[in-house]
Amino acid sequence: xxxxxxxxxxxxxxxxxxxxxxxxxxGLMLAASVDDEQVETELAEVKSQAKxxxxxxNRNSEQQASIESGQYTLHYIIKDSVCFLCxxxxxxxxxxxxxxxxxxxxxxxxxxxxxxxxxxxxRPYAFVEFDTYIQRxxxxxxxxRASANLDKLNDELKDVTKVMTKNIxxxxxxxxxxxxMGEMSGRLREDSKKYRRAAVRxxxxxxxxxxxxxxxxxxxxxxDTTNDTSxx
Numbered sequence: 001x002x003x004x005x006x007x008x009x010x011x012x013x014x015x016x017x018x019x020x021x022x023x024x025x026x027g028l029m030l031a032a033s034v035d036d037e038q039v040e041t042e043l044a045e046v047k048s049q050a051k052x053x054x055x056x057x058n059r060n061s062e063q064q065a066s067i068e069s070g071q072y073t074l075h076y077i078i079k080d081s082v083c084f085l086c087x088x089x090x091x092x093x094x095x096x097x098x099x100x101x102x103x104x105x106x107x108x109x110x111x112x113x114x115x116x117x118x119x120x121x122x123r124p125y126a127f128v129e130f131d132t133y134i135q136r137x138x139x140x141x142x143x144x145r146a147s148a149n150l151d152k153l154n155d156e157l158k159d160v161t162k163v164m165t166k167n168i169x170x171x172x173x174x175x176x177x178x179x180x181m182g183e184m185s186g187r188l189r190e191d192s193k194k195y196r197r198a199a200v201r202x203x204x205x206x207x208x209x210x211x212x213x214x215x216x217x218x219x220x221x222x223x224d225t226t227n228d229t230s231x232x
Contacts, residue, residue: 031130069168
């Protein structure tokens with residue numbers, strides 16, 4: 001009985017939200033969860049990757065995405081130019097992770113006015129007190145099998161099947177992008193139009209040359225003679 005309880009407890013700890021960070025799209029850190037020493041050591045590399053992700057984000061980035069990194073997954077959402085990111089065990093349900101981030105985003109943007117957290121003179125980690133809410137909310141989402149969380153998982157209105165998923169190596173080391181597919185498609189369409197117009201122009205010029213629709217040699221000679229006469 002004791003071993004089963006210990007096993008269940010360990011299993012719950014292996015499927016949870018590990019850490020949370022909040023930053024503006026310009027990279028300024030606003031708040032973060034205060035993690036214990038063990039978690040800090042365990043997540044040192046992943047947290048470094050999270051900072052690199054923050055530097056990659058901009059207004060054209062996907063508003064929510066999942067980034068896989070070894071045994072962990074980094075999930076983020078963007079609301080009002082602020083990115084809410086959490087590091088979870090890879091087995092933690094993605095729908096719960098995004099619901100957790102949505103709760104944080106809703107609370108943060110409700111209690112703090114945008115002119116405050118978007119201020120140009122704001123110092124880093126200006127909202128450290130928000131960790132109290134982060135820790136309280138994290139406890140609610142800790143056990144993915146709790147009845148309240150099962151209800152969230154069954155919420156058909158929260159569809160995360162179309163959320164962009166990336167691999168951290170592709171993103172940071174192979175030049176992959178977090179841009180919205182719509183933005184990328186728009187630019188690809190524009191580029192395609194430019195290439196198509198250029199191709200039409202080139203084909204038209206080639207056709208004109210083939211049918212001899214260009215200045216004949218005698219016309220050029222006459223123009224030269226005229227120029228010579230005018231000089232005299």
